[in-house]
Amino acid sequence: MQVRKRSARAFAPAHITGFFCIHDHEDPRKKGSTGCGIVLDGGVVTTVTSAEELEETQIILNGEQVGGHTTRTVVNMLTNSPLLVESVANIPIGCGFGASAAGALSTAYALNDALSLDLTSAKLIETAHIADVVNRSGLGDVIAQSYGGAVIRTAPGAPEYGKVDWIPVASKEVLCLTLGELDTGSVISDPDFAWRITSMGKGAMKRLMISPTFETFMQCSRDFALGTGLASDTIIDAIEAVESAGGMASQAMLGESVFAIAEPERRDAVIEKLSEFGQPLAYHLNNCRAGLL
Structure with a gap:
């Protein structure tokens, strides 16, 4: 049957x-x-x-x-x-x-x-x-x-x-660049990394709650990636390249990836800079959530 x-x-x-x-x-x-x-x-x-x-x-x-x-x-x-x-x-x-x-x-x-x-x-x-x-x-x-x-x-x-x-924010394009994989378990179980992550994370949270804007989030994320030592040299180079084109960027936690935003008039320049490191992907930040289809 x-x-x-x-x-x-x-x-x-x-x-x-x-x-x-x-x-x-x-x-x-x-x-x-x-x-x-x-x-x-x-x-x-x-x-x-x-x-x-x-x-x-x-x-x-x-x-x-x-x-x-x-x-x-x-x-x-x-x-x-x-x-x-x-x-x-x-x-x-x-x-x-x-x-x-x-x-x-x-x-x-x-x-x-x-x-x-x-x-x-x-x-x-x-x-x-x-x-x-x-x-x-x-x-x-x-x-x-x-x-x-x-x-x-x-x-x-x-x-x-x-x-x-x-953070109240309108839908916006998020440009992403993947450079490789990172094992989440190995990072969060490392005592040295765990201490630095929590220490830097507390400071970032305090800054964000004083000025809860999307720009502050991006700045705090960038400083967190660099301050914890999680950002590789290539990640740092990609972040700095985006900034040189007038955008804002940081590292996706926990991954060997960069995410970036840019004003419409600077979008093409930011994509050009990211393309020096790989193929950028474009998504949108919005209020979608998990559920049935």
Whole structure:
């Protein structure tokens, strides 16, 4: 007998962190980060299909079967049934765009609908957050992707504990340049980096809250990238090149990527400078958030 399949589709946007502080806790619901970042219109679309003929859950990313540890944790937390999880990402993977969190969060929403679990958004967000932190693939992306915009994370953790505020900002183009991957887990588990990140992050947060504008966010992010020592020589060169063309730029945390903004009259000059290092990608900052499609 052919097994009837139930499926659902959901989207979760990319999130670029500009600066952050690490907040460790034995309870993964309370573990996370504070800081500020931006949510983009690019992201991950995931289709979840109930597939009882499979022996175990299969996770497909951009047409290829992957381990998908963060996404798999979400599945295991919500069901014992085997699923086919198919994600399509139009953002770079492992480069500071919150792709692991977006995959996990979109999976949670689609799985909930496909299996009629009738869970609230808070529970789905909590599940994705726990999966992200226990797999050390991220700390604060999930909560930001759940709200959209320029998100200030003022308290760490899942919805019951985490709190957010926003920088009021109109939709704007964000130019991105990916130079390579960076292992989030190895950085946040390094005691020296963790201390510098939290120290610099606290200072950046104080500056931002005194003057909560998008320009301040960009300046604080730039100073954070350089001050923590996370920015490589190539990242620094790319940031300085953007600034020489009249734009503002910083590093996507945590990734070997640059994100930049420019006034319309300086856009072409900024793209030309970024193109010296690779192929720029264009997204938009807006108020899109995770949810069903």
